[in-house]
Amino acid sequence: MSEHLWRVLSLQDHNTRVVIFGTAILGFAAGLVGCLTLLRRRALVGDALAHAALPGIAGAFLVATALGYDGKSLPLLLAGATVSGLFGIVSILLIRRMTRIKEDAALGIVLSVFFGLGVAMLGIVTQMNRGNAAGLESFIYGKTATMTESDARLIATASALCVLVCIALLKELKLLCFDEAFAGARGYPVVLLDIVLMSVVVVVTIVGLQAVGLVLVIALLVIPAASARFWTDRLVVMMVIASLLGMTGSFVGAAVSAMLPRLPSGAMIVLAAGLGFLVSFLIGTQRGVLVRFWRRRQLNESIDHQHLLRELYEIFEHDPDRVSVPYEELLERRSWSRKRLRRMLEQASRNGWITENVSKMEFALTDRGETEAKRLTRRHRLWELYLIRYADIAPQRVDRDADAIEHVLEPEIVAELETLLDKELGKTRMPDDPHAGGVGS
Amino acid sequence: MMGFDWNWQLDGWIVAAGMLCAVASSLLGCFLLLRRMSLLGDAISHAVLPGLAGAFLISGSRSSVWMFVGAVIVGVLTALLSDFIHHRGQVDEGASMGVVFTTLFASGLLMIVVAADRVDLDPGCVLYGAIEQTPLDKWEVPGLPFAVPRVVVVLSIVTLVNALFVGLFFKELKISTFDAALATASGFSANLIHYVLMTLVAITAVACFESVGNILVVAMLIVPPATAYLLTNRLRTMVILSCLIAAVSAWGGHVMAIVVPSWFGFRSTTTAGMMSVATGVAFMVAFLFAPQQGFLPRWVRQQWLRWTILADDVLTLLYRIEESAREVGGHPATAPGSAFAVTAAPLAQTVPWVAETLLTNRLAVKWAMRYLTWRGRVRPVSAKDGGADSGPAEGGGEARLPVLTEVGRREAETIVRSHRLWEQYLVTKVDVAEERLHAKADRLEHFTDREMQDQLDEQTDSPSIDPHGRPIPNPDQP
Numbered sequence: 001m002s003e004h005l006w007r008v009l010s011l012q013d014h015n016t017r018v019v020i021f022g023t024a025i026l027g028f029a030a031g032l033v034g035c036l037t038l039l040r041r042r043a044l045v046g047d048a049l050a051h052a053a054l055p056g057i058a059g060a061f062l063v064a065t066a067l068g069y070d071g072k073s074l075p076l077l078l079a080g081a082t083v084s085g086l087f088g089i090v091s092i093l094l095i096r097r098m099t100r101i102k103e104d105a106a107l108g109i110v111l112s113v114f115f116g117l118g119v120a121m122l123g124i125v126t127q128m129n130r131g132n133a134a135g136l137e138s139f140i141y142g143k144t145a146t147m148t149e150s151d152a153r154l155i156a157t158a159s160a161l162c163v164l165v166c167i168a169l170l171k172e173l174k175l176l177c178f179d180e181a182f183a184g185a186r187g188y189p190v191v192l193l194d195i196v197l198m199s200v201v202v203v204v205t206i207v208g209l210q211a212v213g214l215v216l217v218i219a220l221l222v223i224p225a226a227s228a229r230f231w232t233d234r235l236v237v238m239m240v241i242a243s244l245l246g247m248t249g250s251f252v253g254a255a256v257s258a259m260l261p262r263l264p265s266g267a268m269i270v271l272a273a274g275l276g277f278l279v280s281f282l283i284g285t286q287r288g289v290l291v292r293f294w295r296r297r298q299l300n301e302s303i304d305h306q307h308l309l310r311e312l313y314e315i316f317e318h319d320p321d322r323v324s325v326p327y328e329e330l331l332e333r334r335s336w337s338r339k340r341l342r343r344m345l346e347q348a349s350r351n352g353w354i355t356e357n358v359s360k361m362e363f364a365l366t367d368r369g370e371t372e373a374k375r376l377t378r379r380h381r382l383w384e385l386y387l388i389r390y391a392d393i394a395p396q397r398v399d400r401d402a403d404a405i406e407h408v409l410e411p412e413i414v415a416e417l418e419t420l421l422d423k424e425l426g427k428t429r430m431p432d433d434p435h436a437g438g439v440g441s
Numbered sequence: 442m443m444g445f446d447w448n449w450q451l452d453g454w455i456v457a458a459g460m461l462c463a464v465a466s467s468l469l470g471c472f473l474l475l476r477r478m479s480l481l482g483d484a485i486s487h488a489v490l491p492g493l494a495g496a497f498l499i500s501g502s503r504s505s506v507w508m509f510v511g512a513v514i515v516g517v518l519t520a521l522l523s524d525f526i527h528h529r530g531q532v533d534e535g536a537s538m539g540v541v542f543t544t545l546f547a548s549g550l551l552m553i554v555v556a557a558d559r560v561d562l563d564p565g566c567v568l569y570g571a572i573e574q575t576p577l578d579k580w581e582v583p584g585l586p587f588a589v590p591r592v593v594v595v596l597s598i599v600t601l602v603n604a605l606f607v608g609l610f611f612k613e614l615k616i617s618t619f620d621a622a623l624a625t626a627s628g629f630s631a632n633l634i635h636y637v638l639m640t641l642v643a644i645t646a647v648a649c650f651e652s653v654g655n656i657l658v659v660a661m662l663i664v665p666p667a668t669a670y671l672l673t674n675r676l677r678t679m680v681i682l683s684c685l686i687a688a689v690s691a692w693g694g695h696v697m698a699i700v701v702p703s704w705f706g707f708r709s710t711t712t713a714g715m716m717s718v719a720t721g722v723a724f725m726v727a728f729l730f731a732p733q734q735g736f737l738p739r740w741v742r743q744q745w746l747r748w749t750i751l752a753d754d755v756l757t758l759l760y761r762i763e764e765s766a767r768e769v770g771g772h773p774a775t776a777p778g779s780a781f782a783v784t785a786a787p788l789a790q791t792v793p794w795v796a797e798t799l800l801t802n803r804l805a806v807k808w809a810m811r812y813l814t815w816r817g818r819v820r821p822v823s824a825k826d827g828g829a830d831s832g833p834a835e836g837g838g839e840a841r842l843p844v845l846t847e848v849g850r851r852e853a854e855t856i857v858r859s860h861r862l863w864e865q866y867l868v869t870k871v872d873v874a875e876e877r878l879h880a881k882a883d884r885l886e887h888f889t890d891r892e893m894q895d896q897l898d899e900q901t902d903s904p905s906i907d908p909h910g911r912p913i914p915n916p917d918q919p
Contacts (some may be wrong), residue, residue, distance in 0.1 A: 013677065017477050038533060041533055041535070042535070042540065043533055043535040043539050044480055044534035044535040044539050047539065048482070049485065049684070094726070098728070098736055099671055099728065099734055100477075100670070100734065101667050101670065101671070101673075102474075103479055103535075103536070104478070104479045104535055105474050105477075105663055105667050106477040106482050106484065107479075107480060107535075107664055108479040108480050108482075108663035108664075109667055109721070109724060110661070110665050110668075111480075111483060111659070112483070112656065112659045112660035112664060112717050112720075112721075113660060113664060113717055113718060113720065113721030113724070114713040115656055115659075115714075115717070115723070116656050116657075116660055116713070116715070116717025116718050116720075116721070117714065117717075117718050118714070119656055119696065119711050119714030120710045120711050120714030120715045121710075121714075122706050122711070122714075123698075123702075123709075123711035123714065124572060124702050124705070127702075127707050127708055163512075195665070215487060215543050215546045215547065216543075216547075218539075218543055219539070219543035219544070219547070221539075222535075222536050222539030222540055222543065223539070223540050223544075224542065226532050226533075226536040226537070226539075226540055226546075227575055229532065230530065243744075251714050262554060262555075263552055263554060263555075264549065264551070266547070266550070267546075267547035267550040267554075268547075269547075269552045270543050270544060270547035271544065271547050271548060271551065273539065273545035274543070274547070277537050277540055277544075281526070281529075281530050287530065287531055289529055289530060296578030298842060320662075352646070399755055409663070
């Protein structure tokens with residue numbers, strides 16, 4: 001087994017080498033191009049194109065056979081597929097620009113009508129006397145495991161071309177994907193760029209289609225790009241990650257399939273890429289679900305801390321002679337559960353903001369905690385004061401509004417508030433509590 | 442009788458099956474289109490593979506009931522998973538659908554291959570029926586004097602369920618499609634409606650794959666609703682229209698499948714493919730000719746607008762020439778520098794000069810003049826009264842500009858009045874910079890009716906001269 005594994009990984013078999021090399025290159029290019037289509041909100045354009053290629057294939061076969069040539073020569077079928085793919089693209093762009101129909105429906109219309117036409121043409125092709133039409137459909141469904149060296153070479157050439165085009169036009173395409181209107185205003189030929197981008201997708205799709213099949217080529221265009229989105233907000237980084245993911249997924253899938261020959265390599269590649277998506281979905285550092293969950297928790301915790309410190313500060317401010325505050329009193333002040341308050345208090349004490357007595361039921365602010373609490377309270381009241389003064393919000397309602405924003409006030413804004421409210425601050429530089437006295441009475 | 446090979450016993454049932462599939466799909470398709478989920482049908486058509494394989498592996502039989510249940514479950518799962526990834530992961534709808542259906546398809550393929558020793562399951566065979574085989578498998582339906590194809594019975598039930606759902610919950614569907622928050626606020630769950638819709642789409646899709654093939658349902662879910670969307674702005678009309686279009690395309694598609702290949706000497710071709718081509722034809726017709734959204738009507742409207750504006754411009758230019766000829770000597774001079782100021786003695790007031798002034802070509806100006814002559818707004822200058830009205834025309838063989846008739850003069854006066862009133866208004870009320878004044882007024886003058894003129898007049902205290910010092914004509918006080 002391990003010997004077999006080594007044979008596969010070191011690419012000793014010629015056949016394995018071709019399959020792994022070909023799919024990896026395709027994965028690389030598709031990942032790169034997929035990023036652009038994803039950001040263009042046309043992730044499924046590959047799906048539409050792959051289906052739209054069928055009438056071209058059937059048509060090329062029909063014409064070539066009728067003229068007495070070999071209907072199944074690869075360059076001919078590829079040319080037919082490309083032509084009808086380009087027709088499909090033009091139709092999508094026309095529908096999108098000329099009507100109010102949305103992207104997804106435009107893709108769907110082209111997909112289903114073109115594919116229907118292709119099926120109808122295949123129905124005719126099978127009746128032809130000359131030429132053997134059998135296997136024409138397999139052009140659409142692919143044959144990953146039997147990829148030949150010439151297939152791999154074709155993939156490599158086409159992929160290199162697409163990658164080069166994308167890199168050369170990176171700045172323009174980036175602008176097109178993020179802000180089409182702005183690109184137009186800057187004088188970029190938006191329609192032309194759109195056509196270039198879509199032509200690149202056509203090339204990747206058609207080349208991939210005949211090598212690895214319809215579903216796999218869609219998967220390679222969509223999944224790595226969607227996975228990469230979880231890791232970064234920068235397009236270039238995203239493209240690099242997507243390409244690497246596409247390549248790795250293809251490599252792993254093809255290698256597994258080579259080791260366990262019964263598993264179809266196309267399906268294994270899709271599953272490998274799908275696994276990559278799942279991992280990215282969960283732990284992607286920028287938008288992964290866990291990271292977002294963790295970030296939200298962090299924010300909630302820091303907000304809790306700030307509320308606790310402000311509560312303590314206000315209690316001591318209200319009654320300067322007090323030495324400590326009991327747990328039960330704190331519990332009543334806000335809608336904290338016992339467990340949550342206990343956890344907050346423990347963390348605050350670990351941070352050195354509060355001290356507690358032996359029974360852990362009485363709490364007081366340390367010097368450090370008082371400084372921090374003062375800063376937070378001040379920020380809160382500055383904003384309250386600002387709202388009362390300048391936004392005409394009633395003092396009774398201002399607490400909630402200030403609560404929503406005080407946690408994200410930056411020092412610069414606080415400084416600005418200070419200059420703005422200079423007169424009201426007085427000597428203590430601490431605004432009075434607008435609810436003082438009002439709450440109780 | 443119909444000119445081609447048509448057999449009601451066979452073709453009639455095929456068309457019936459196709460129409461039922463078409464109506465059932467496009468009923469739901471309208472809502473998918475508006476929710477931007479049109480590609481769901483395509484996604485489900487690829488994704489049901491693991492459902493079939495799983496149903497087979499679990500039940501161990503190839504009975505269609507199990508297959509159906511398995512496929513529907515996976516179909517619903519496709520919709521739910523795409524939704525989940527779209528919302529939780531903030532992934533684009535299309536992309537999340539793509540991720541889900543490719544992965545599901547691959548795992549289905551894997552299941553089939555792994556279980557290959559025990560089973561002999563050809564996905565192509567199980568998954569996709571052919572509409573041509575509809576009449577072969579018939580059921581005796583109680584209460585009917587003749588046998589009905591199984592497919593027609595199944596699709597009738599599906600169509601009925603869909604029609605009932607859309608009919609009974611039309612209001613809820615409408616609100617939750619356009620404004621989910623309002624739906625929730627009105628006291629019913631937009632999510633529930635959404636999930637019921639997804640389930641019905643999955644059931645319809647699977648029932649159609651199994652009986653008439655997958656191409657047809659994918660097309661019928663998208664194309665007829667999109668066609669109807671181009672034709673109307675009302676949801677109710679859109680649903681009805683899309684059902685009609687779908688049914689007619691299904692019938693026309695079958696006819697096309699029989700007729701079109703015969704032109705080239707072949708026998709009939711795949712009906713399902715031709716039916717989706719027929720929907721494409723319907724879409725193309727709507728794309729080109731739809732009264733409001735269509736390409737040609739919009740183009741014609743645009744050209745007509747261009748044309749009337751050009752005619753207006755020519756008319757007012759003639760008026761200005763006349764005006765400046767009248768003012769030669771004495772009256773406040775026209776402000777230099779403003780784009781249309783007609784100098785007191787223009788060098789050559791000929792058609793090329795007009796074309797250049799109005800930034801267009803000579804041919805258009807000539808046609809506009811011919812059009813104005815035909816409408817009796819201007820009359821050509823005959824040799825007799827040459828030089829009487831308009832400025833001196835030089836340039837040898839160039840034709841002189843025509844002169845305004847009484848009707849034309851009044852019309853030109855109204856337009857010029859609008860123009861100058863607007864200029865006055867823009868200067869006094871809106872503080873528009875002087876150099877941008879003319880262009881703005883030029884655009885507005887064509888869309889100002891009498892009522893607005895009076896309002897402008899009132900707002901600017903009925904001025905008699907515009908900011909450039911030219912008089913504002915008033916047809917009521919000659």
